[in-house]
Amino acid sequence: xxxxxxxxxxxxxxxxxxxxxxxxxxxxxxxxxxxxxxxxxxxxxxxxxxxxxxxxxxxxxxxxxxxxxxxxxxxxxxxxxxxxxxxxxxxxxxxxxxxxxxxxxxxxxxxxxxxxxxxxxxxxxxxxxxxxxxxxxxxxxxxxxxxxxxxxxxxxxxxxxxxxxxxxxxxxxxxxxxxxxxxxxxxxxxxxxxxxxxxxx
Ligand SMILES: [Fe+2]
Ligand SMILES: [Fe+2]
Numbered sequence: 045x046x047x048x049x050x051x052x053x054x055x056x057x058x059x060x061x062x063x064x065x066x067x068x069x070x071x072x073x074x075x076x077x078x079x080x081x082x083x084x085x086x087x088x089x090x091x092x093x094x095x096x097x098x099x100x101x102x103x104x105x106x107x108x109x110x111x112x113x114x115x116x117x118x119x120x121x122x123x124x125x126x127x128x129x130x131x132x133x134x135x136x137x138x139x140x141x142x143x144x145x146x147x148x149x150x151x152x153x154x155x156x157x158x159x160x161x162x163x164x165x166x167x168x169x170x171x172x173x174x175x176x177x178x179x180x181x182x183x184x185x186x187x188x189x190x191x192x193x194x195x196x197x198x199x200x201x202x203x204x205x206x207x208x209x210x211x212x213x214x215x216x217x218x219x220x221x222x223x224x225x226x227x228x229x230x231x232x233x234x235x236x237x238x239x240x241x242x243x244x245x
Contacts, residue, residue, distance in 0.1 A: 054101040057108055058087050064111070065135055068128045076187035084142040091138065093145055093164040096241040103141050109240045110134045113232035123224045125193070132190070133197040133229060140179035144170055177201055196226055203230035 045053070065077060080086045091097035091106040111134035118125055148165045151158050172179045177199045184190060184198075200206060200219055207213070220227040 050101070054087070054104065057101065057104050061087075061104060061108060061135060064131050068131050070128065070132070070188045072188035076184070079187060080142075085145075086139070086142050089141055089143075090145050090164050091141065091237075091241070093166055094243070096237040096243060098164055099244050102241070103138060106236055106241060107135045107138060109236035110137065110229075110232050113235045113240070114229055117228040117232055118225065121224065121228060123228060125225050129191060129194050129197075132184075132188075133194050133201075134232070136184050137177075137180055137198045137201050137229075137233070139183045140170065140172075140174075140176050142183070143167075177206060193223060193225060196223055197229045200226045201229055201233055203227075203234075 062077065065073065087104050088100050089103040090099055091102035097103070097106050111131065114134050115130055117123075118130065145164050145166050147162050149160050150163055151160050153159075170179060172182050174182055181190065181195055181198050190198075196219055200216055203216065204213070206216070220230075
């Protein structure tokens with residue numbers, strides 16, 4: 045995609061994201077929006093260093109993809125969830141990736157000549173010392189309260205990849221059975237990563 049088109053797409057996606065999040069009626073939403081705009085790199089961060097959407101604006105695009113997939117899957121299966129909860133979980137589940145990725149300059153030999161190139165890497169440790177899902181929840185809670193179903197949806201969004209121990213797997217299974225929103229969210233996230241998004245080598 046041409047640089048100009050990419051910039052325009054990112055601006056449109058940012059506008060869509062802000063309109064959705066601003067529509068949520070929850071104390072603290074304004075402060076959260078201010079954090080995203082002024083104290084984080086959310087709107088320009090990649091979604092990964094080496095995997096899906098590893099480019100500038102990738103995290104923003106991924107969050108919107110998950111929103112669309114999640115809404116579609118809930119409708120497909122007739123599972124209910126408040127629109128505010130759909131928006132909050134989808135748009136904020138990967139907030140843990142804010143201020144996490146950095147661009148590094150590397151060198152490589154191409155046709156016998158050295159050239160420098162940029163690639164994404166990540167900081168050694170994030171400022172909030174919690175793993176992926178818990179970190180997102182902690183950051184969100186700095187600004188707004190979360191309903192328990194929203195917490196469950198974000199906490200288990202990695203599905204079986206979120207933990208290997210026996211207790212985690214048991215709780216995941218029980219949660220998925222009792223709250224199908226959590227299973228559908230995991231699928232929506234996978235669909236975004238593996239079907240909607242691409243990896244730039
Ligand atoms: Fe995630
Ligand atoms: Fe995600």
